[in-house]
Amino acid sequence: ETGVTQTPRHLVMGMTNKKSLKCEQHLGHNAMYWYKQSAKKPLELMFVYNFKEQTENNSVPSRFSPECPNSSHLFLHLHTLQPEDSALYLCASSQGTGTGDHEQYFGPGTRLTVT
Amino acid sequence: AQSVAQPEDQVNVAEGNPLTVKCTYSVSGNPYLFWYVQYPNRGLQFLLKYITGDNLVKGSYGFEAEFNKSQTSFHLKKPSALVSDSALYFCAVRDTGGTYKYIFGTGTRLKVLA
Numbered sequence: 001e002t003g004v005t006q007t008p009r010h011l012v013m014g015m016t017n018k019k020s021l022k023c024e025q026h027l028g029h030n031a032m033y034w035y036k037q038s039a040k041k042p043l044e045l046m047f048v049y050n051f052k053e054q055t056e057n058n059s060v061p062s063r064f065s066p067e068c069p070n071s072s073h074l075f076l077h078l079h080t081l082q083p084e085d086s087a088l089y090l091c092a093s094s095q096g097t098g099t100g101d102h103e104q105y106f107g108p109g110t111r112l113t114v115t
Numbered sequence: 116a117q118s119v120a121q122p123e124d125q126v127n128v129a130e131g132n133p134l135t136v137k138c139t140y141s142v143s144g145n146p147y148l149f150w151y152v153q154y155p156n157r158g159l160q161f162l163l164k165y166i167t168g169d170n171l172v173k174g175s176y177g178f179e180a181e182f183n184k185s186q187t188s189f190h191l192k193k194p195s196a197l198v199s200d201s202a203l204y205f206c207a208v209r210d211t212g213g214t215y216k217y218i219f220g221t222g223t224r225l226k227v228l229a
Binding site for chain 2: 042056092103109
């Protein structure tokens, strides 16, 4: 186990549904990330939070809405998604986002299917 | 612009043979380089990193990687492959001369044949 948990592990939702993904890290890290993983494509960084403040939004559509209530928890709220949003959504954490050489620790991911 | 290339979608190697998974990068400053492994239905796991110093870096599960500045490469190696090494491997870079963003490659699937 990496110390990063994600729920649910699998999610099937219709295009009109609203759902949320949850991530929790037990490593005492200050930075948390959301990535989208699609087959044959590089990991796409979506959002970065450092000390609960959003430091990066990588031109993500507004149908994805992140929330970081504290340094240990990260949510991704989903609404009116499109079929092309089907992917594995990975949460990660690291000690910081600054100039350090910090590696990232990843959760197991949520496999999202939009029907 | 920063980028990472993993030129092989898949690498096949016989068990017991040495393996190499290739990675090249492009950054504006000095790179921080990482290798991660992903097993089925799991997230990425950190294997090793190069920050500075010795060009040969040793990591988890017997893996090592060689930093070559002139060739801008950071190939992952293991002297003797195991069937259990079969997984998806990702190279990543942080550009110390730029935004310090993590940039990941597309991944290389390693298949170790018994």
